[in-house]
Amino acid sequence: MNARLKNALAAAALTAVTSLASFGAAAQDTIRVGYIDPLSGPFANVGDAGFKHLLYMAEKINSEGGVLGKKIEMIPLDNKSSPQESLVVLREAIDKGVQYVTQGNGSHVAGALIDAVEKHNRRNPDNAVLFLNYAAVDPELTNEKCSFSHFRFDANAEMKLSAMTDYMAEQEDIERVYLINMDYAHGHQVSRITKELLAEKRPDVQIVGDVLHPIGKVKDFAPYVSKIKSSGADTVVTGNWGNDLSLLVKAGADAGLDVDYYTFYAGGLGTPSALGQAGKDRVYHVTEWHTNLPVEEDTPEMGEFSDAFAERYPGIDWYYNRLGTQMLMLKKAMEEADSTDPMEVAKAMEGMEMETPYGTVTMRADDHQLLQPLYVSVLTEGVEKDVENTGLGFKTVARIEADDTALDTTCEMKRPE
Amino acid sequence: MLELITFSLINGVLYGMLLFMLSSGLTLIFSMMGVLNFAHASFYMLGAYFAYQISTFVGFWPALIIAPVLVAIVGAFVERYMLRHVHQHGHVAELLLTFGLVYLIDEIIHLVWGRMPVDYRIPEVLDFTLFSLFGIGFPAYRGFMFLVGVVMFVALYLVLTRTRVGLIVQASLSHPDMVDALGHNVPRIFTLVFALGTGLAGLAGVIAGNYLITEPGMGWAMGPIVFVVVVFGGLGSLTGALIASMIIGLVTTFAIGLNLSLADLFASLGLEITREAFMADLWFLELSRIGPILPYLLLVLMLIFRPRGLMGTRET
Numbered sequence: 001m002n003a004r005l006k007n008a009l010a011a012a013a014l015t016a017v018t019s020l021a022s023f024g025a026a027a028q029d030t031i032r033v034g035y036i037d038p039l040s041g042p043f044a045n046v047g048d049a050g051f052k053h054l055l056y057m058a059e060k061i062n063s064e065g066g067v068l069g070k071k072i073e074m075i076p077l078d079n080k081s082s083p084q085e086s087l088v089v090l091r092e093a094i095d096k097g098v099q100y101v102t103q104g105n106g107s108h109v110a111g112a113l114i115d116a117v118e119k120h121n122r123r124n125p126d127n128a129v130l131f132l133n134y135a136a137v138d139p140e141l142t143n144e145k146c147s148f149s150h151f152r153f154d155a156n157a158e159m160k161l162s163a164m165t166d167y168m169a170e171q172e173d174i175e176r177v178y179l180i181n182m183d184y185a186h187g188h189q190v191s192r193i194t195k196e197l198l199a200e201k202r203p204d205v206q207i208v209g210d211v212l213h214p215i216g217k218v219k220d221f222a223p224y225v226s227k228i229k230s231s232g233a234d235t236v237v238t239g240n241w242g243n244d245l246s247l248l249v250k251a252g253a254d255a256g257l258d259v260d261y262y263t264f265y266a267g268g269l270g271t272p273s274a275l276g277q278a279g280k281d282r283v284y285h286v287t288e289w290h291t292n293l294p295v296e297e298d299t300p301e302m303g304e305f306s307d308a309f310a311e312r313y314p315g316i317d318w319y320y321n322r323l324g325t326q327m328l329m330l331k332k333a334m335e336e337a338d339s340t341d342p343m344e345v346a347k348a349m350e351g352m353e354m355e356t357p358y359g360t361v362t363m364r365a366d367d368h369q370l371l372q373p374l375y376v377s378v379l380t381e382g383v384e385k386d387v388e389n390t391g392l393g394f395k396t397v398a399r400i401e402a403d404d405t406a407l408d409t410t411c412e413m414k415r416p417e
Numbered sequence: 418m419l420e421l422i423t424f425s426l427i428n429g430v431l432y433g434m435l436l437f438m439l440s441s442g443l444t445l446i447f448s449m450m451g452v453l454n455f456a457h458a459s460f461y462m463l464g465a466y467f468a469y470q471i472s473t474f475v476g477f478w479p480a481l482i483i484a485p486v487l488v489a490i491v492g493a494f495v496e497r498y499m500l501r502h503v504h505q506h507g508h509v510a511e512l513l514l515t516f517g518l519v520y521l522i523d524e525i526i527h528l529v530w531g532r533m534p535v536d537y538r539i540p541e542v543l544d545f546t547l548f549s550l551f552g553i554g555f556p557a558y559r560g561f562m563f564l565v566g567v568v569m570f571v572a573l574y575l576v577l578t579r580t581r582v583g584l585i586v587q588a589s590l591s592h593p594d595m596v597d598a599l600g601h602n603v604p605r606i607f608t609l610v611f612a613l614g615t616g617l618a619g620l621a622g623v624i625a626g627n628y629l630i631t632e633p634g635m636g637w638a639m640g641p642i643v644f645v646v647v648v649f650g651g652l653g654s655l656t657g658a659l660i661a662s663m664i665i666g667l668v669t670t671f672a673i674g675l676n677l678s679l680a681d682l683f684a685s686l687g688l689e690i691t692r693e694a695f696m697a698d699l700w701f702l703e704l705s706r707i708g709p710i711l712p713y714l715l716l717v718l719m720l721i722f723r724p725r726g727l728m729g730t731r732e733t
Binding site for chain 2: 042044045048183211212213214216217218219220222223224225226227229230243246247250254255256257269270273274276315316388390
């Protein structure tokens with residue numbers, strides 16, 4: 001056994017050495033994009049799924065001739081969900097010549113990366129780095145903390161809530177709303193912004209509860225469900241994700257709680273499987289994409305695309321459509337700038353418009369926030385393309401045009417001369 | 418108020434029973450063998466995954482029996498071929514070994530079942546509402562979970578204190594040489610105890626996996642709270658674990674139900690605290706916001722004031 005183990009270790013070491021060596025040689029003819037997200041630990045499944053989306057996009061772009069004759073190479077960098085660790089791997093990536101990094105899980109991580117990239121670019125203007133954010137939705141990142149080196153491809157929390165409350169405002173039967181959120185920055189924002197927006201759009205709606213609970217520490221949501229029930233709420237708004245969302249909805253279904261849930265992250269990465277029947281006809285979410293969209297919007301090419309992805313990576317659905325938009329816009333900006341130099345690309349990307357199967361998207365120059373059409377949809381039975389083989393899928397109930405998702409920004413962008 | 422108390426009592430006792438199911442195996446292994454099994458929650462997770470897999474072939478009821486037995490076999494294997502070898506190096510080595518097992522089992526589950534949750538469902542016969550109180554349904558499956566917990570406690574208690582096997586097992590821990598001299602195979606008894614303990618964790622997994630969510634993080638989510646129960650109740654005490662589970666279940670659910678903060682408490686004593694006060698965030702922190710964290714606070718207090726736990730016989 002020992003001999004076999006030694007052989008295996010030797011082989012692994014050899015692979016590591018050769019891949020490091022090829023790293024150096026390939027530097028000139030590839031565009032390296034570093035992917036900084038958790039690839040180990042409790043959120044590894046989420047980070048892993050995101051990376052597969054990017055690998056798939058890189059493969060697609062490369063097979064169509066790459067960008068300016070160069071290939072895109074994705075480099076996984078495990079940040080273990082930690083801002084400190086992210087800065088360490090960012091430094092390593094920069095030393096290896098990575099000029100583009102992308103990250104999504106956690107606005108605290110994104111905030112740390114913006115600061116680090118900003119500082120690096122100030123000190124090394126000739127060796128700049130761009131940060132493409134695909135999922136960190138703290139509004140601050142494109143307001144007070146906005147940066148020339150940061151581009152966000154996901155609608156921020158305020159934009160999503162604005163779209164969601166627009167739809168809620170039209171629902172006459174919503175009278176009593178209960179807020180339940182995880183006790184950290186995102187949850188606090190969802191609670192605060194929802195209250196502000198509802199007060200403005202539907203002053204008659206009562207907020208009958210506003211609860212915060214620790215992240216990932218609650219196993220049994222039954223006590224929360226009793227609270228919701230006794231408040232007489234008909235609607236729950238929650239920024240919860242992962243198990244904290246699934247367990248809440250399941251506990252509600254078990255107790256016969258008759259409410260609708262307005263959520264952010266019900267659409268993929270295992271949550272639909274965990275929700276199952278408990279979420280049927282109750283769970284709404286606001287996103288730029290869901291698996292049934294190609295059927296509804298009659299875009300069969302996107303249907304084929306997402307089917308091919310699911311076939312290539314069994315167990316994962318095409319979920320982050322914005323990662324597709326992000327990589328295509330990066331390509332377009334490079335071609336327009338006729339350069340892969342990050343600062344040139346950033347200038348080209350500012351204000352860039354691009355056609356997608358679901359309409360024109362714009363990278364707003366003021367704050368580097370992408371404006372894209374958003375969809376409010378509900379988990380239900382009998383849609384043509386289900387999600388995660390659950391038999392359930394999303395049905396669009398409202399489409400919000402890209403322009404209508406735009407909100408004012410307080411960003412004062414400092415641009416390089 | 419009546420509504421709040423009723424629900425908190427029901428929910429608290431049910432949650433407590435779930436915690437007891439999880440921790441009984443751990444406390445058993447510790448009391449009999451002195452091994453603090455870090456991988457206990459991993460066996461719980463294995464139980465859930467086995468039950469899911471088996472139930473896709475033959476349904477839930479056979480899985481309820483087969484899955485815990487399989488987990489117990491894995492446990493016996495671990496004891497016989499791993500723990501026994503490091504036993505001579507003392508408890509630290511055993512602790513480290515079980516710590517390594519956690520990662521090993523995690524990776525195996527990733528490889529076999531992937532990183533996403535699996536669709537492990539409650540059996541249809543139990544998927545109905547048992548009764549309704551103040552408009553809130555009480556699912557039959559929760560009643561079933563409670564029942565299994567009770568049966569588990571009574572059976573374990575009787576076996577350990579009232580049967581010959583239980584007496585031999587207890588004697589093997591305190592006087593292994595004497596038991597050996599009397600002709601019993603002490604190492605085999607240890608293997609059996611470890612298998613039983615892990616089997617109980619597996620059973621908890623079978624029962625809780627479909628009520629909660631069967632996913633690769635479930636072991637990590639349950640690991641810490643199980644240790645709180647065992648340490649709080651007194652390492653090695655079955656009754657202690659039961660009482661501790663109930664206390665923790667009730668404290669957590671009552672805390673969630675109450676929107677009380679320190680500021681309210683002072684106000685009732687005639688002391689007004691404003692939002693501008695020093696450390697206002699702390700004074701206005703509502704109990705419901707920290708409810709699920711309270712068990713850990715209890716753990717710390719217990720270790721400070723009564724290190725052997727509620728019913729423990731020795732210092733932790």
